[in-house]
Amino acid sequence: MGKIIAGVAVFAVFVIVCWFGWAFNSVAIAHWALGTIFIPTQAGPWGDSFGAFNALFGALGFTAVVGTFLLQGRALRVQQRDQHRQRFEDNFFQLLAVIRENREDVRFGYSKDYLAKHKVTSHRRRGHFAFQAAHREMLYWVREEKLAGKDLDHEALAALYAKKVHFRFESTLGACFRLVYETLDRVNRDKFLSDDEKVEFGNLVRGQMTSFEATIAGCNALNDFAKDFKRLVIQFRLLKYAKAGDVYHELTKHYPPQTFQGRETSRPPVPEVDDDLDEDED
Secondary structure (H helix, E strand, C coil), rough: CCHHHHHHHHHHHHHHHHHHHHHHHHHHHHHHHHCCCCCCHHHHHHHHHHHHHHHHHHHHHHHHHHHHHHHHHHHHHHHHHHHHHHHHHHHHHHHHHHHHHHHHEEEECCCCCHHHCCCCCEEEEHHHHHHHHHHHHHHHHHHHHCCCCCCHHHHHHHHHHCCCHHHCHHHHHHHHHHHHHHHHHHHHHHCCCHHHHHHHHHHHHCCCCHHHHHHHHEEEEEEHHHCHHHHHHHHHCCCCCCCCHHHHHHCCCCCCHHHHHCCCCEEEEEEEECCCCCCHHH
């Protein structure tokens, strides 16, 4: 807004200066031409020259009109941006509420292989405990692969997650991650949001996720069925608070360092345990 006003003022000053320069030159010429001798044929054209006042005020009026249009256009764009921001925030927080509600419907059950080697109080989990159980299942199979001497490259880790975790409970896990994808994708594609605003909205989504959910999201995004979810995981650093341990270690091989940015701390790392305290029973 300030730049527009300054530009209009500069243009107006330029017009005035040019006119005064012309006026001074006209007066000087007229004084030289007329002198002390009154010549009607010369006085007429000299008097008509003051019609330049009309040109000056016309130019200033045109400048004012242009400036008004520019200011109105600027104000309209600001108003449209504010209205869009309000609509976007309303839709964003509605999606965030849907993600929270959908998380409560997520279900996961341990496989027979896992149950054969682990004692659990309940075979099935729901809500955020389902993501905890899914992480434990994934952790079990990652360790099994390592014990067998297998190297988990990108494709192998993605396939392991898809077979042992995702496809067993795709109806709930898949729906939850699709909502997260849709929310972050809308933030990323919005043309009115600044980069800092996009980061803020991304942080709100990430803040809704537990460490178990973040880790499972990282595994999910490695697969083709997740579309370009991996790009969003990297952009919004969803693995910042991923659960430390063997699965996390594997993910660091397949995501750039910025995906985990912000984990640095002077506190000692929390040791990974197989039996977490927060249990849920059906």
